[in-house]
Amino acid sequence: MTPGASAGATPSVHVPVPAWVPMVTWACLLGLVILLVSVGYRRWRRNHRPKMPDTERAIRRWVASIAARWPWDSQNLGLVLVDDTTRHRRQFWTGQALPPKTYYPHIQFQPMPNGLRAYMQTLPGVGLDQVTKMAGHLANAWGCIRVEVRQDRPGLLCLRGLLRDPLAAPWAVRPDGRPIADWSLHVGVDDEGETVFLPLSNLSGVTVAGVPGTGKTSLQRWWLCQLAPHPAVQIAVLDGKVGDPFDGDYGQLADRCFAMAGDDLARANRLLTSLYETMRARSAWLRSNRGTAQFWDAGPSEDCPLVVVVVDESHTYASAASRADREACESNIWYLTKLAKEGRSRGFLTIFVTQKQTADAIPTAIRDVCQVGLSFGVRTMDGAVAALGDDIRLYPEMAPTELIGRQWTGVAVLRRPDRAGYHRVRAPFVSEHDAGHLVSHFQHLRRIPAGGPSTNGGGE
Ligand SMILES: Nc1ncnc2c1ncn2[C@@H]1O[C@H](COP(=O)(O)OP(=O)(O)OP(=O)(O)O)[C@@H](O)[C@H]1O
Numbered sequence: 001m002t003p004g005a006s007a008g009a010t011p012s013v014h015v016p017v018p019a020w021v022p023m024v025t026w027a028c029l030l031g032l033v034i035l036l037v038s039v040g041y042r043r044w045r046r047n048h049r050p051k052m053p054d055t056e057r058a059i060r061r062w063v064a065s066i067a068a069r070w071p072w073d074s075q076n077l078g079l080v081l082v083d084d085t086t087r088h089r090r091q092f093w094t095g096q097a098l099p100p101k102t103y104y105p106h107i108q109f110q111p112m113p114n115g116l117r118a119y120m121q122t123l124p125g126v127g128l129d130q131v132t133k134m135a136g137h138l139a140n141a142w143g144c145i146r147v148e149v150r151q152d153r154p155g156l157l158c159l160r161g162l163l164r165d166p167l168a169a170p171w172a173v174r175p176d177g178r179p180i181a182d183w184s185l186h187v188g189v190d191d192e193g194e195t196v197f198l199p200l201s202n203l204s205g206v207t208v209a210g211v212p213g214t215g216k217t218s219l220q221r222w223w224l225c226q227l228a229p230h231p232a233v234q235i236a237v238l239d240g241k242v243g244d245p246f247d248g249d250y251g252q253l254a255d256r257c258f259a260m261a262g263d264d265l266a267r268a269n270r271l272l273t274s275l276y277e278t279m280r281a282r283s284a285w286l287r288s289n290r291g292t293a294q295f296w297d298a299g300p301s302e303d304c305p306l307v308v309v310v311v312d313e314s315h316t317y318a319s320a321a322s323r324a325d326r327e328a329c330e331s332n333i334w335y336l337t338k339l340a341k342e343g344r345s346r347g348f349l350t351i352f353v354t355q356k357q358t359a360d361a362i363p364t365a366i367r368d369v370c371q372v373g374l375s376f377g378v379r380t381m382d383g384a385v386a387a388l389g390d391d392i393r394l395y396p397e398m399a400p401t402e403l404i405g406r407q408w409t410g411v412a413v414l415r416r417p418d419r420a421g422y423h424r425v426r427a428p429f430v431s432e433h434d435a436g437h438l439v440s441h442f443q444h445l446r447r448i449p450a451g452g453p454s455t456n457g458g459g460e
């Protein structure tokens with residue numbers, strides 16, 4: 001430009017903006033809005049307990065909300081790992097000390113018809129004990145009536161949250177006279193609605209405990225209804241509640257029992273002696289007829305049946321009221337212990353039913369060799385431990401001390417030899433009349449078991 005000449009209009013510079021810039025700007029804005037909404041929603045959900053769901057969709061939504069709250073719940077219940085190796089970290093640019101890293105356990109939730117199931121990975125210091133201790137708080141946080149915890153496999157826990165108790169309603173059945181299949185006795189259903197069977201093969205004994213009126217004898221009735229139609233089963237009953245066993249709870253089942261005894265210690269002793277002799281003689285019989293001393297290798301047959309001995313109110317035979325009875329009691333204990341210890345390989349299964357399974361009522365030598373323990377409601381944790389073993393203390397929410405009350409009649413906690421942990425089972429109820437009717441159809445199958453003395457030795 002020459003000097004003195006005036007300046008013209010300033011030229012506008014147009015820098016072309018690439019097409020992706022507005023797109024990225026909008027995407028960022030959208031992302032920000034989504035982030036803010038989701039953070040807000042999470043905060044809101046954290047403080048709002050999910051409603052009790054009843055439909056399948058509602059349960060799924062409820063489980064999703066619990067899963068979203070898990071990092072918060074687990075941290076507040078102390079179910080986290082605070083990594084001590086990260087305690088001395090400092091911020092790179094300010095040099096400020098940083099808090100140690102916190103890890104919460106990975107968990108996968110699944111909706112179930114009665115609540116939820118979750119598989120949780122353990123962390124160092126966060127395992128079965130810690131989660132079990134917090135089960136009550138988890139139940140409160142999740143809105144469940146109960147949360148059960150068990151070890152699924154090493155490093156993995158299985159948690160079950162129950163919205164309603166599927167076992168709280170009674171369940172009556174009418175036995176159809178079908179013999180048991182695969183030598184598995186139907187016990188009942190567990191709280192996931194699955195049928196629980198008790199494999200009889202190689203079983204030495206079963207103990208059944210529970211305060212009066214909880215359904216112990218009714219369960220025996222249900223078991224005998226399944227066993228009675230099988231020609232390879234013979235049944236003996238000792239009913240310690242009555243003088244004449246025909247007057248007692250098993251009176252209607254007498255047609256199918258090859259021997260019975262009441263609370264008379266001397267008579268019971270005669271029956272036990274005869275059962276013991278039959279059992280002892282079995283070894284020789286098995287060896288010469290089957291070529292093995294193991295009964296379950298070939299299993300029960302008509303000529304060598306499974307002998308089921310039900311000892312109801314078993315403490316009657318083990319605790320002497322007077323000095324005169326002491327000798328008979330000691331002898332009874334000796335025979336009962338022998339049956340429990342040696343019966344398995346000779347095809348004898350003894351079921352000990354008692355109201356209290358502490359050592360003063362049933363000798364620990366008997367209790368400890370029975371592989372299966374079952375406990376209906378009991379009043380004290382000591383009673384639960386006697387019936388189910390020390391481990392029940394690790395599962396307080398499963399303890400039979402929780403099963404006191406009318407709605408729990410017929411519900412028992414089961415410890416099985418083939419599975420870890422404990423299972424709550426509702427047993428079906430069979431009326432005495434139905435059981436008697438069924439059993440009367442199979443009285444022709446009753447005979448004195450082979451492999452022993454040819455008398456029923458003391459059975460009435
Ligand atoms: N599975 C069940 N479901 C519902 N009710 C049941 C069940 N089992 C038993 N009952 C009810 O409880 C009552 C008592 O049952 P049962 O005689 O089996 O108790 P028990 O534990 O043997 O008592 P006790 O120790 O006094 O002999 C039964 O008459 C029946 O009304």
Ligand SMILES: [Mg+2]
Nearest residue numbers: 216217249312
């Ligand atoms: Mg009874």
